[in-house]
Amino acid sequence: MSLQSLAFWIASPGRGELRTETLPAVAPGEVRIRALYSGISRGTESLVFGGHVPPGEYERMRAPFQAGQFPAPVKYGYASVGQVEEGPAAELLGQIVFCLHPHQQRYVVPAMAVHPVPADVPASRAILAANLETALNGVWDSGVGPGDRVCVIGAGSVGCLAAWLLARIPGCDVELVDLSPQRREIAARLGVRFAHPDSVQDGADVVLHASGTSEGLALAMRVAAFEATVVELSWYGDRAVTVPLGQAFHSQRLTLKSSQVGSVADSRRARWSHSRRLQLALSLLVAPELDALINSESRFEDLPWVMGELSRSAGDVIMHRVNYEV
Secondary structure, three states: OOOEEEEEEEEEOOEEEEEEEEOOOOOOOEEEEEEEEEEEOHHHHHHHHOOOOOHHHOOOOOOOOOEEOOOOOEEOOOOEEEEEEEOOOHHHOOOEEEEOOOOEOEEEEEHHHEEEOOOOOOOOOHHHHHHHHHHHHHHHHHOOOOOOEEEEEOOOHHHHHHHHHHOOOOOOEEEEEOOOOOHHHHHHHHOOEEEOHHHOOOOEEEEEEOOOOHHHHHHHHHHEEEEEEEEEOOOOOOOOOOOOOOOOOOOOOOEEEEOOOOOOOOOOOOOOOHHHHHHHHHHHOOOHHHHHHEEEEEEHHHHHHHHHHHHHOOOOOOEEEEEOOO
């Protein structure tokens, strides 16, 4: 008898629904996963939900197990944690694994597409792996070294995770900047200083921008020191962005550099695969303070409504966790 599973689909821009899918039989080299949790990376997923992927980026923005096409209908997502319940690989049976898969109760994927979650990392925290991988790549792209003064603008999940990583480099002075005063407590738990944009310090050796706004990018250019690097971690979809290149950009000899998780940072590319980078991210999630970033949760059955609410106004949500067990 064929198994069926509910999956979240963006039926049209701004409207989600749950659809029933019939799962294929598990073939040699494949596993069937029962989802426990998935995470909503609300920056990218809100843009996808609203239909804001530019046509020229349709192929590059595809998630590994995406179904359908942009703008809709499309099944999209990339932070699923579940348990292997069937497959030929005996060593994986019963294992808790991470997979770059959309929001779905059960799914069948190649065994090589799943990554075992370390025993000391709770499944409920492992949903941060994809965003931590993005932050890790951004830190590599930044070239930050011991003793640097670093400013991270935007305390969403990627910005917070980048700040947390940077604070563990010896001698680094890290300032996390955000408009929301609620982020101050989060910054303290992550071991970094917090600043409102009105009180941020100038003269940063490196700036990582992750606010997803033109205002945040302008601030990044302003606080950067002479010949500093500004690393752009935000993705804007089809929105136009204003960059203040007519102010101190040239006289300060600044470098504006993009960072995107689809390619391993060039400083590591010769030796690091995507799989190795993701396994590192999973191992780093042993840190209990990172639970502070998962500050919203809902049932999977409520996801069509929840995604709409997060897309319209996320409030102080950093990472939203979808729970398949309640």
